[in-house]
Amino acid sequence: MGASDFANLPHIGDALRRKEDYRFLTGAGNYTDDITLANQSHAVFVRSPHAHARVVSVDIADALTMPGVVGIFSGKDIEGKMGGLPCGWLINNPDGTPMKEPMHPILAINKVRYVGDHVAMVVAETVEQAKNAAEAVVVEYEVLPALVGVADAAKKAGGVTIHDEAPDNQCYKWALGDKAAVDAAFAGAAHVTQLDLVNNRLIPNPIEPRVAIGSYSRGTDDYTLYVSNQNPHVERLLMTAFVLGLPEHKVRVIAPDVGGGFGSKIFLYAEDVCLTWAAKQLNRNIKWTAERSECFLSDAHGRDHVSHAEMAMDSQGKFLAMRVHTDANLGAYLSTFSTAVPTILYATLLAGQYTTPQIYVEVDAWFTNTAPVDAYRGAGRPEATYLLERLVSRCAWEMNLGQDEIRQRNFITAFPYQTPVALQYDTGDFHACMDKARKLAEVEGYGQRKSASEAAGKLRGIGYSSYIEACGIAPSNIAGALGARAGLFECGEIRVHPTGSVTVFTGSHS
The missing domain is CATH 3.90.1170.50 (Aldehyde oxidase/xanthine dehydrogenase, a/b hammerhead)
Structure with a gap:
């Protein structure tokens, strides 16, 4: 079949209207x-x-x-x-x-x-x-005595022991990347940008x-x-x-x-x-x-990281290496997926869309006298994007480059691309995405709009942020190799009825 054949099929390329909204909007949901x-x-x-x-x-x-x-x-x-x-x-x-x-x-x-x-x-x-x-x-x-803040836990302040099994309140120390190669890149860098960041705890x-x-x-x-x-x-x-x-x-x-x-x-x-x-x-x-x-x-809380990040660059603002240390608060107990969030789901996303040749990440995870922390709205990936994009923005300020320019100079252009933090990207066109975003935001006319706002006594700004999302922790053999203790399997069943109708059963929830 050619492209024209697919174009004639129902639903291909069309938005599908949700079927469940009517019962929700009319109070017929079943909670x-x-x-x-x-x-x-x-x-x-x-x-x-x-x-x-x-x-x-x-x-x-x-x-x-x-x-x-x-x-x-x-x-x-x-x-x-x-x-x-x-x-x-x-x-x-x-x-x-x-x-x-x-x-x-x-x-x-x-x-x-x-x-x-x-x-x-x-x-x-x-x-x-x-x-x-x-x-x-x-x-x-x-x-x-109680130990609440992850910064205090990292300093081993207060002499509080929450669990006898962890006298220093540390759950684990974890690392990813080539530390020696990163240190060498920093030693020869033309400029180093540093950032201290708090990703605060949130409550669902x-x-x-x-x-x-x-x-x-x-x-x-x-x-x-x-x-x-x-x-x-x-x-x-x-x-x-x-x-x-x-x-x-x-x-x-x-x-x-x-x-x-x-x-x-x-x-x-x-x-x-x-x-x-x-x-x-x-x-x-x-x-x-x-x-x-x-x-x-x-309810399990989210986030609660304190991080120090550094980016080494050459004189043109090209990224040479990144170094990150994060103290992660796991709360008083380990929740179901808590230990994976600041490690497997966080550090592996720190490359973003950029050709940073070397990255080294250290994560210290701590027990504190707070509610357990686990996955919430992205689980590790937003934490990684927030840290990386804040760091890249600061790099642009210090190198006197535009926020779009520093990103475009460092975007990945050749695929497949092996990141230094385990993941391999098979495809992408980040320059096209940036060009489209600039066009939709009418960046070319931004200067005039900014001047008009200032004349009216108002402020106007423009910001940039890029991100890559990793969805679905699969396949199960890879998840198992990374520490998952149970297969993250999915199953489905299709029934064809004598009337000609078809029913599909799947384990995925709404």
Whole structure:
């Protein structure tokens, strides 16, 4: 078939209208909190008000006698009965030793390590009854000094030890690139630009907060978890194989309409495991719906990097080498993909579109008394782009070059192109993209518009930023070689019906 044949096919080159919008816009969406099961009770979590403290005692005696209370669980009820929440990505230190991996219990055992850490779960007939009983749970804490900022962790300030397994609070040290070659390039550079950068911590805020419903059938010994989750297959694998020790075929994870997530609903959370496990203990369906302020405490946060970057250039502004050191805050515990974000998903994107011959990156990852940090909206790639483009912009200022000019001088033009940070690019036309962007922005007439704005007492500016995105962590054998502990598989099924219609099933979520 030729190009003209494809042009006549339906949908080729045409925008496809979304099919799901009508039900969402008319209030017919089916979110997890819309689901109500028979014999359903409600859970509320008692959370730590302290960033770091020993749990001396948890007194549930009075709370158990309150109206509607079905059951209350604390760390002593799960100790020794199940594993902790797993981290799905192994990172090794340069000497080959593995990262430090403290246990992350689903309910705090002996110690809380961040504000919002799970101390107890109260189950009652109604949400109001569960809240009242949760307030009656008496927890005695021995408050300890807390370590919050990643910069303080990197300086080993305060003498705080968060986990006995990591006395210096460092999870791992990781590096990528040829340090000797980079150092040699810097020694012979005509100019070196330096940049210190803070990529601040952020908190997700989805339209629908996290929700989970745990269900258990005595007749079949099967579990069902309804959950606002973007990745139900991984959720089931991690919960069954690593925490509860259940066969996968005995657990079904159902993720209805997600209600927003952008990464924050990919992970296996403690609440999900608590509800699934407790559903059998109490022989009840149990729902938990996070309140907005609770989400701010309990959802995995994003970013939180402190970096120092340097670019070595020749006298014409051509890049010779880049050197980066990043201190990454992982929070109090390792979340599902947390360790991959500041390493595999970050450092490998630091080449951008530029022909920088040598790049060396060091990443120090730290535990702090803050909520766990994981993937959010790009996961490592925005952090890399932000650092690189801020550095390139500063290079242009210091070399007295235009922001477009310094980028065009250093764009990759020959493909395939092997970057010094593992990835190989098969194709690209970055000059064409820049030319198109300049045309769309009407850069040629910018000077006149700037003068007109100044005459009117207003300011006008123009900025440039270029980026490359790496989408899809695949294939699984490559992901495994980079540290993934489970295959990131996808599957599909196509059914052709006697009526001639076709139904396609896929594991991809909206």
